[in-house]
Amino acid sequence: MATGRLRFFSMAQNGQVNISYVIPNDVPEIMTAGNKNYQRPMKTLYLLHGISGNDCDWEYNGIAEDVAFMYNMAVIMITGGNNFYLDRKATGCQFCTYAGQEVVDYTRKLFGLSDKREDTFIGGLSMGGFGAIHTALAFPETFGGVVALSSALVIHDIAGLKPGEPREGLLANYEYYREVFGDLDTIEKSDANPEVLYTRLKETGAKIPPIYMAIGTEDFLYKNNQEFRKFLEDNGADFTYEEGSGIHDWRFWNAYITKGVEWVLEKN
Amino acid sequence: MATGRLRFFSMAQNGQVNISYVIPNDVPEIMTAGNKNYQRPMKTLYLLHGISGNDCDWEYNGIAEDVAFMYNMAVIMITGGNNFYLDRKATGCQFCTYAGQEVVDYTRKLFGLSDKREDTFIGGLSMGGFGAIHTALAFPETFGGVVALSSALVIHDIAGLKPGEPREGLLANYEYYREVFGDLDTIEKSDANPEVLYTRLKETGAKIPPIYMAIGTEDFLYKNNQEFRKFLEDNGADFTYEEGSGIHDWRFWNAYITKGVEWVLEKN
Amino acid sequence: MATGRLRFFSMAQNGQVNISYVIPNDVPEIMTAGNKNYQRPMKTLYLLHGISGNDCDWEYNGIAEDVAFMYNMAVIMITGGNNFYLDRKATGCQFCTYAGQEVVDYTRKLFGLSDKREDTFIGGLSMGGFGAIHTALAFPETFGGVVALSSALVIHDIAGLKPGEPREGLLANYEYYREVFGDLDTIEKSDANPEVLYTRLKETGAKIPPIYMAIGTEDFLYKNNQEFRKFLEDNGADFTYEEGSGIHDWRFWNAYITKGVEWVLEKN
């Protein structure tokens, strides 16, 4: 397995950005003999970090190498700052375009990855779980499945927030949310809201990537995930939901990332 | 010399950040025998990158290792995104506090660096030249000198910019500048303007770090540097200015970083 | 926590070498409030990799960050190639001197680590378990405890090996063992043998670092560890031995490294 970290110039982020990766293209046959997942051609999983993290997290704290080895999966870990993987107008702040398009095009070219939808998945934890869902709905032709863990589906929590307003449960201030999500008074109807993207795709009859959701029952984002689960149910979405004892930590994410990967593999 | 890159959790940036460094604490005596600069105790230089760059630039493209070795200088290279090393209100966007305080405190503790003003310098190129000047004026007790190369002293260029307004010479859009610098109508009187910080220090009789400026005569920021040079002259500042043939590139920065370091060393 | 990787010039290895490290010196108080281990001053654990590994292993596959955080322990991960952390005569092949002296001196200076024996431990897995035992016995004044996991205590297995001789259980050829261990006919009486070092220390009444051993009951090195366990018992050594279900893998090492650390902490 090649494991490493590279930097390249991103137009969408207007600067040098890092990508961490695990490419399982050299595992000796003897180690993969009984592994039917490894026998098929390599697929790709893009993994997104949470708030405060970066592209190293899924390698250092997460089990990216195990996922790569078990499922013959190129694992590409990107970084996008604390920006929820959303595009905004400011130069160099096209984080959704980066995650859903630029990094996909670039890594496919660099590593010769499959360019097929059914071989391309996106996942993440917390802010990255939100990002995985949102990015896949923004680029539904690109991704064949989503693994969304402990997702920070916070749109409804921050809607209508005012400068200086204290609001329970929020981890950052008005200025931060305004900068990242845009006008908070209209956010629920904006393209930052995954529900808006989903509804639009459904109305046009477009293909929608199937979604795997998981959340710990003690996670502070539990309620948010129930809301989105209900939204998907109400819309007859192709999705699954799992929960288990756990909080917002790597113990949970490392346990459920493999469940999610297996689910999206079966969907494709 | 220890050369490396580390990550740690920054409160000011609300996340894992990278620092690159060169610590010249193990050079064999035989290699430093005739080097009077090396004989004195190690000092510290914080180096800031330009737009699109990160903490690796001064190591990969710049001559950080040479500077460390020639002057017995711990070189600490930080990263701050395309944010001009300024504080803004949004959670995790205190880039001035990061550059002038948090990273200084942290690296002094981690590597046992001198905590004296006369041993502590800050430099940078382009946006990092602006940042070096601004940060030193924001934390004048911390830094004993500034090396500002091809500095992006753009405050007057962007003052009064309106949404959608085309303005010659600007490399980014209104939304970007508004996000990074705050209200553009009042920017010239705000703390984002180094001149404001300078004037305040002068009025209170505070110590002001001496400033080394250099700019290439073919650099697109040449005019901006003349304006700031005139401001410093008009205020009787302790500074020097050098220019030479050159554009906005590493050839210039690698030639002038050593001149700047020698100048600030003599000032302390 | 600072986590990173650096390179510096090693005289003992005659070249640039990498060190990976985790320095838990910036954990917010709120995260360490109930952790009595974290309240005391930082101690240091040197960790050695196994055959085919390098300084990244304990960070990427092992739980170095957890150990650092849980026990307020600077974790220094070194690399020494497939050389069993032994000195040999060839220029640049002083791997024992490197592990027991040079890297200790250098990292203490670079990071301001404690220079006390009772704050300094060494551990490793497989070849690194052998290395931890051997290095501590070669530098008994330096190390206050040893954590030896699944140790490759292979001296008796390779004694008397001849060129071309097939011998069950060996993973490398005669030329390799000859190069790394020296004359294989006299190896059991040489300084490459930890038993020789132990016996010499005992005879001179020197302080001997206490040793924590652990081995999986399904590990192919199980028998070797029983032999060394018996040697320590027969000599009335200050040591402990633990075994548990497991093979030669990270599942075992990540489970037992914390047990070992707790044991050596109590010994000091």
Place this chain on the structure above:
Amino acid sequence: MATGRLRFFSMAQNGQVNISYVIPNDVPEIMTAGNKNYQRPMKTLYLLHGISGNDCDWEYNGIAEDVAFMYNMAVIMITGGNNFYLDRKATGCQFCTYAGQEVVDYTRKLFGLSDKREDTFIGGLSMGGFGAIHTALAFPETFGGVVALSSALVIHDIAGLKPGEPREGLLANYEYYREVFGDLDTIEKSDANPEVLYTRLKETGAKIPPIYMAIGTEDFLYKNNQEFRKFLEDNGADFTYEEGSGIHDWRFWNAYITKGVEWVLEKN
């Protein structure tokens, strides 16, 4: 440009090894408009480090990024310890096989590099200059050209060396040379000697990669390079030789690597 460092498991070195690389596959057209070298398909240059170095050197101290950009050249920087890129019998010590075969196969697959001889070059400095010549002669079907800078062509210097024998100009001891080069009494007739490989290829009428040599006139290896130059001349080899004022340092290597690259490009 992707610049990065990866690790993968090398069978030839029996362990995790690092590769540094620069892949210039994403340079915006505007930056390459007038560059005829950049317009043609990407070629590959493998670069070897000198004694005490590793795969980072050509990136950190050398101008790998410039070479990549100027010539549309994937630059792959490998590491092989202080082993002169030679195979020996000991398990995991097949450094020639690594440099000439394993790393070529692996990086071609990972990055989709050209598998044509005329697109594949090898270069190096000092020990790596020796390695480039030797490896290309060992794998003449693989490499279309050699760039050998300040090459450590030391075979004749160490021939017949005895244990403990002081011999002027040698930087390491008998044990080291014996380990790396094999029997020193027969070394001049062994496959470690590039002249032996060259002669064999010539006798069989095989294709021989053209060789670019350069050496500083103040370099301590000047004489050695004259000897090899004479050997090539006497054999009517396809080679060129350049010398210039300079010692054994990066100033020389960074000046001559581009001359060498241009020469091998014209040969193919």
